[in-house]
Amino acid sequence: xxxxxxxxxxxxxxxxxxxxxxxxxxxxxxxxxxxxxxxxxxxxxxxxxxxxxxxxxxxxxxxxxxxxxxxxxxxxxxxxxxxxxxxxxxxxxxxxxxxxxxxxxxxxxxxxxxxxxxxxxxxxxxxxxxxxxxxxxxxxxxxxxxxxxxxxxxxxxxxxxxxxxxxxxxxxxxxxxxxxxxxxxxxxxxxxxxxxxxxxxxxxxxxxxxxxxxxxxxxxxxxxxxxxxxxxxxxxxxxxxxxxxxxxxxxxxxxxxxxxxxxxxxxxxxxxxxxxxxxxxxxxxxxxxxxxxxxxxxxxxxxxxxxxxxxxxxxxxxxxxxxxxxxxxxxxxxxxxxxxx
Numbered sequence: 466x467x468x469x470x471x472x473x474x475x476x477x478x479x480x481x482x483x484x485x486x487x488x489x490x491x492x493x494x495x496x497x498x499x500x501x502x503x504x505x506x507x508x509x510x511x512x513x514x515x516x517x518x519x520x521x522x523x524x525x526x527x528x529x530x531x532x533x534x535x536x537x538x539x540x541x542x543x544x545x546x547x548x549x550x551x552x553x554x555x556x557x558x559x560x561x562x563x564x565x566x567x568x569x570x571x572x573x574x575x576x577x578x579x580x581x582x583x584x585x586x587x588x589x590x591x592x593x594x595x596x597x598x599x600x601x602x603x604x605x606x607x608x609x610x611x612x613x614x615x616x617x618x619x620x621x622x623x624x625x626x627x628x629x630x631x632x633x634x635x636x637x638x639x640x641x642x643x644x645x646x647x648x649x650x651x652x653x654x655x656x657x658x659x660x661x662x663x664x665x666x667x668x669x670x671x672x673x674x675x676x677x678x679x680x681x682x683x684x685x686x687x688x689x690x691x692x693x694x695x696x697x698x699x700x701x702x703x704x705x706x707x708x709x710x711x712x713x714x715x716x717x718x719x720x721x722x723x724x725x726x727x728x729x730x731x732x733x734x735x736x737x738x739x740x741x742x743x744x745x746x747x748x749x750x751x752x753x754x755x756x757x758x759x760x761x762x763x764x765x766x767x768x769x770x771x772x773x774x775x776x777x778x779x780x781x782x783x784x785x786x787x788x789x790x791x792x793x794x795x796x797x798x799x800x801x802x803x804x805x806x
Contacts (some may be wrong), residue, residue: 467480469793470790470793471788473789474790475494476786476787477783477787480782480785480786481747481779481782484778484779484782485550485554485775485778485779485782486550488774488775488778489546489549489553489775490546490549490550492771493542493549494545494546499540499566499769499770500536500537500540500542502661507565511544518545525790539698540566541553547716549757552603553775557779560573561573562576562772562775562776562779563772563775563776564772565765565773566743566768566769566770566771566772566773567764567765567768567770567773568773569771572773572776573771573776574781575761575773575776576761576773576776576777578756578758578759579756579758579760579761580758582652582757583755583757583758583759584593586676586677586680586755589669589673589677590677590680590681590684591738593677593681594681594684594688595731596683597683597685598685598688598689598692599692599731600690601617601689601717602688602689602690602692602696603692603724604617604689604692604694605689605693606692606693606697606700607692607719609697610704617689621685621686621689621690622686622722624682624683624686625683625685625686626683627681627682627753627780628747628748629680629682629749630679630748630749630751630752631707631754632654632678632679632682633675633676633679633749633752634752635661636675636678636679637649637650637675637752637753640675647672647674647675648671649671649673649754650674650752650753650754650755650756651672651754652669652672652755652756653665653668653669653672654668655674663668669782671782675753676753676755677736677750679749679752680749687795688731691727691730691731691734692727692730692731692784695725695726695727695729695730696723696727699721699723699727700718700719702723704722705723706721707720708722712792725799725800728799728801729796729799729800730757731796732792732796732799733792733795733796734786734792734793735792735795736787736788736790736791736792736793736795737785737788737789737792738788738790747759747760747762747763751763753799754794758777761777762772762774762777765773765777
């Protein structure tokens with residue numbers, strides 16, 4: 466098993482290499498890049514400043530070759546794709562992801578500013594989801610087709626059917642605008658630095674109630690129903706009936722036998738949630754005006770901020786690959802029958 470995980474770790478660099486090559490090539494070939502946008506903005510500024518003179522406006526519609534070459538050098542479009550990628554890769558190996566076109570700051574600094582926010586929402590969402598959904602899934606499997614099961618299913622699927630960003634808009638409209646119980650958005654208040662440690666913690670909690678509700682509402686149904694369905698299949702298996710026939714209580718049969726096998730699909734999907742710790746939901750972040758990692762990735766794509774795009778893709782892909790390895794580890798821990806060779 467040790468050799469298997471060593472091989473998986475060794476596969477991470479070539480996998481990241483392939484992903485970044487594809488994305489880097491797309492950023493160079495897709496139309497409407499930063500060079501085209503800079504040319505368009507330059508032309509609009511020239512035309513706007515020369516509205517009184519048709520001749521001046523006509524002369525200012527194009528940049529000189531020297532100016533165009535400087536723009537290409539600034540954005541890194543003066544070299545072939547492969548050569549540009551090798552240069553970018555060399556900087557990444559040294560810990561330099563480049564400089565953002567939009568923020569004019571190092572990409573690491575731009576990402577670092579939003580990383581704690583996404584980590585906070587992701588970790589809290591993950592913890593609450595599994596703490597609530599695993600016991601709820603067990604209860605629904607044991608109380609199948611009872612009032613508890615039917616009522617919880619209605620609530621769970623109703624929440625799953627409502628998109629998080631739509632629910633966020635409704636929550637803001639009612640609890641923030643009408644009742645004024647919660648702030649309109651943001652991660653913290655404007656006076657956050659002036660507050661004490663306890664007040665700062667309460668301020669973060671006050672701002673987190675509505676966004677966390679939107680994050681949790683969609684994941685509840687998936688985890689709960691996944692555990693319930695697999696637990697019901699295991700409870701109907703022959704080995705459970707045999708264990709009960711030998712004198713094992715139903716509670717022990719559920720906890721010691723059926724539950725362990727039912728956790729295998731949960732462990733399989735757990736590692737994939739590592740990426741969600743960072744990426745989050747850009748729609749929810751937009752509704753609540755949260756400057757998280759997901760919103761940064763969306764804005765960088767819309768603004769053609771390719772250094773930030775490459776940084777986001779690199780980090781997200783790395784976390785996804787690490788998450789898949791964590792899933793394999795958890796599956797091996799839950800089910801002793803599984804051996805990776």
